[in-house]
Amino acid sequence: MRIETNRHGAVTVIKPSGPVITQEDATQLRTESFDVLGNTLGRFILDATEMTFVDSNGLEALVEITDELGASGQSLKLCGISDTLREILVITELTSKFQQFEDVQTAVRSFL
Amino acid sequence: MTTVKTQSRFGIQRFFVRGESLVATTGMAFIAILAFAVGGVVWVSARTIDESVLMQNEERIRETSALIASQSELCLSDGDLSGLRRLMLDAVASGMVEECEVSISNLGVIASSNASRTLIAELPQTWDASSEVSGNIIHNAKTRRSVIHEPLVVDGRTGVVLSLVMNQSAQVVGSDSIRASSVGIMSVGLILMLWVYRRFRNRLGALAGIGDALAAAAQGERRMACLVVGENLGPEAAIWNTLLAEREAFEQASVTHEIIEASIGGGTESTGLPAACNTLIQGVVLVDSDLSVAYANGAACVFLRVSREEMTNSTLDGIPGSEPIIEATLTVLSNHGPTREVIELGNVEEIKSQGAILRVVVTRVEEEDMPRAMIFIEDVTQQRLADQSQDAFIAQAIHELRTPLTTIRLYAEEAVEAGSDDEQIRDKALNVINTETRRLERIVGDMLCVAEIEAGSLSIRTEMMRTEKLFAELEEDYAMQAKDKSIELVFDMPPKFPSIQADRDRLGQALHNLIGNAIKYTPAGGRVEVKVHFAENDAMTVWVIDSGIGIDESQQERIFERFCRADDRRIAQVTGSGLGLALARQIARLHGGDVTVESAIDQGSTFTLTIPGAQEMAKAA
Numbered sequence: 001m002r003i004e005t006n007r008h009g010a011v012t013v014i015k016p017s018g019p020v021i022t023q024e025d026a027t028q029l030r031t032e033s034f035d036v037l038g039n040t041l042g043r044f045i046l047d048a049t050e051m052t053f054v055d056s057n058g059l060e061a062l063v064e065i066t067d068e069l070g071a072s073g074q075s076l077k078l079c080g081i082s083d084t085l086r087e088i089l090v091i092t093e094l095t096s097k098f099q100q101f102e103d104v105q106t107a108v109r110s111f112l
Numbered sequence: 113m114t115t116v117k118t119q120s121r122f123g124i125q126r127f128f129v130r131g132e133s134l135v136a137t138t139g140m141a142f143i144a145i146l147a148f149a150v151g152g153v154v155w156v157s158a159r160t161i162d163e164s165v166l167m168q169n170e171e172r173i174r175e176t177s178a179l180i181a182s183q184s185e186l187c188l189s190d191g192d193l194s195g196l197r198r199l200m201l202d203a204v205a206s207g208m209v210e211e212c213e214v215s216i217s218n219l220g221v222i223a224s225s226n227a228s229r230t231l232i233a234e235l236p237q238t239w240d241a242s243s244e245v246s247g248n249i250i251h252n253a254k255t256r257r258s259v260i261h262e263p264l265v266v267d268g269r270t271g272v273v274l275s276l277v278m279n280q281s282a283q284v285v286g287s288d289s290i291r292a293s294s295v296g297i298m299s300v301g302l303i304l305m306l307w308v309y310r311r312f313r314n315r316l317g318a319l320a321g322i323g324d325a326l327a328a329a330a331q332g333e334r335r336m337a338c339l340v341v342g343e344n345l346g347p348e349a350a351i352w353n354t355l356l357a358e359r360e361a362f363e364q365a366s367v368t369h370e371i372i373e374a375s376i377g378g379g380t381e382s383t384g385l386p387a388a389c390n391t392l393i394q395g396v397v398l399v400d401s402d403l404s405v406a407y408a409n410g411a412a413c414v415f416l417r418v419s420r421e422e423m424t425n426s427t428l429d430g431i432p433g434s435e436p437i438i439e440a441t442l443t444v445l446s447n448h449g450p451t452r453e454v455i456e457l458g459n460v461e462e463i464k465s466q467g468a469i470l471r472v473v474v475t476r477v478e479e480e481d482m483p484r485a486m487i488f489i490e491d492v493t494q495q496r497l498a499d500q501s502q503d504a505f506i507a508q509a510i511h512e513l514r515t516p517l518t519t520i521r522l523y524a525e526e527a528v529e530a531g532s533d534d535e536q537i538r539d540k541a542l543n544v545i546n547t548e549t550r551r552l553e554r555i556v557g558d559m560l561c562v563a564e565i566e567a568g569s570l571s572i573r574t575e576m577m578r579t580e581k582l583f584a585e586l587e588e589d590y591a592m593q594a595k596d597k598s599i600e601l602v603f604d605m606p607p608k609f610p611s612i613q614a615d616r617d618r619l620g621q622a623l624h625n626l627i628g629n630a631i632k633y634t635p636a637g638g639r640v641e642v643k644v645h646f647a648e649n650d651a652m653t654v655w656v657i658d659s660g661i662g663i664d665e666s667q668q669e670r671i672f673e674r675f676c677r678a679d680d681r682r683i684a685q686v687t688g689s690g691l692g693l694a695l696a697r698q699i700a701r702l703h704g705g706d707v708t709v710e711s712a713i714d715q716g717s718t719f720t721l722t723i724p725g726a727q728e729m730a731k732a733a
Contacts, residue, residue, distance in 0.1 A: 006669065006670070009494055009498065010493035010496075010497050011494055041414055041491050042393075042414060042491070043491065043493060043494060071410040071413075071414070072410045072411035072413070073391045073394075073409070073411045074393055074411075105673065108494070108673075111493075111494035111495075112494055112495055112498055
């Protein structure tokens, strides 16, 4: 799995490419996200446009990230999630743990 | 624990204690009644057996006595005294009777089985036959013997009596033993039962009491006073009461902990006011007059980059970089200072290096003899960056508007001065004014578009349109500009232009921005090519290819953001609002298409605008 990191103003966007289906993928996503979280005080978006699939490892990582943000009253902002990922979140009843946006721009604007 | 025991001992047991089970007592009573009933049945049965045996015994006695009596009468009729005496001995020897004798009234015994008895030597010829002797049977329960007196008639004479002493039947003795053994067994059973009851009464009571308490708990009862069982009911009761006491102590500790947390802050609160404060994205810190932190929520810890433990157990002095906050706090806490201070930490320049801008509001909280300061911290980094971009946009927009306006004013003055004398100068001036006016119109259009995007109300009105005229106007508009800049502008048009479904004005706006950008960022001597292709389904693809400065790969997605321009010093030298590409992409996407870029530094860029065919556009809508 490849992870791109971009800055949109003061907001950092992490964009994983490919499925998050192994423990290594989840660890990589978690580590990268926690690093960004620590540096940006939570001004952080996960662009899931190219995150094609997430298994339990990936879901666990996402929940850990949003829980970490929850300590400061925030939650993980997801954008561009596919129908598959949306369905997974609905089935696992995790939808309410995340903020969802259509695209990166809308998600970035939510920090205003 | 001590409190609970005291309560149960003096407060609860006096009125109601679980564990005095009715089960054991009722069971005991039932078993006792059953035992007495069984005993009664056994007793009545034994008595019935006794009576039956007695009746049989009496019949046997009567038969035996009648037999001996008839034999005795025969012997007496024959005068055979020795035979009579032998009969007596034989009767005893046969076991039929214990004692046996024949006596004559007023004369004495003439024959007896008892050798010690004094007998009349000879059978008298006569005796007093007048005396009437009645027969009877006397049962002696004590000695278990029956005495039978049977009158004999000898040759029609009475006065002779046969006396027999017989044992009662063995069965009578047997029924007595049954009775005795059953009573004994019942007695032993009752004693054993009493022993078991005494031994297990308390423990059964404890189990029953715990059962009652569990049933009450299932109904929602949680008061310990209603769930406790008597402590004198054994180890089970003691363990149960201990568990209840531990649970109550735990609950009390939880409540105490929550209250402490709510009042002084810190820890990992999960309920109450601290939990509510932790859902705030603004940092909240309550500081005492000595600058010690009384409470801080999660966001405050994140903003000040300290852990919750460090925050709770420290003063503001111990938090790195908090000097401005301390200064504002001391100002607010001083009696004569303002009660509210607002400061900002950080600046926009630091944002690129992961810096942040924090807006800190410190307010004074008046409490008895001890003023406190409440500090609110908010991350306004993105807002400040947006403000800066907006400011830059306004400055740029003013510049963009002023440039054509200035040009228009100068050429208008020139046209007025030329008047009707120099038509060539006047026509040139009017052409420039026309061009600059259209440029001005586009800028205003872009700004209006931005406003619509900001409001989320940007929309398109599609209709069937032909694009030849649109591209002809674009070529005409930019030909002069390209020529002025010595750029080769090439429009590679298809032989046929089918009609497409699109918003003409918006599509023109997007293409203006793409072509205008290409000319703007291509140095003199460069080349800009506009290539158009229509697919079979009438989907239109427009490539705007330039040989300009190019865009670094890391910047290629950013340039489509509003107010964003690539980080390149050569771009900074060119005026631009940072809106054109964002608008172009937004317009293309509203049509169901997109704008993408392929570029490399110093190798030019290719922007591709796609507009789907009418059918695909309808599906996308």
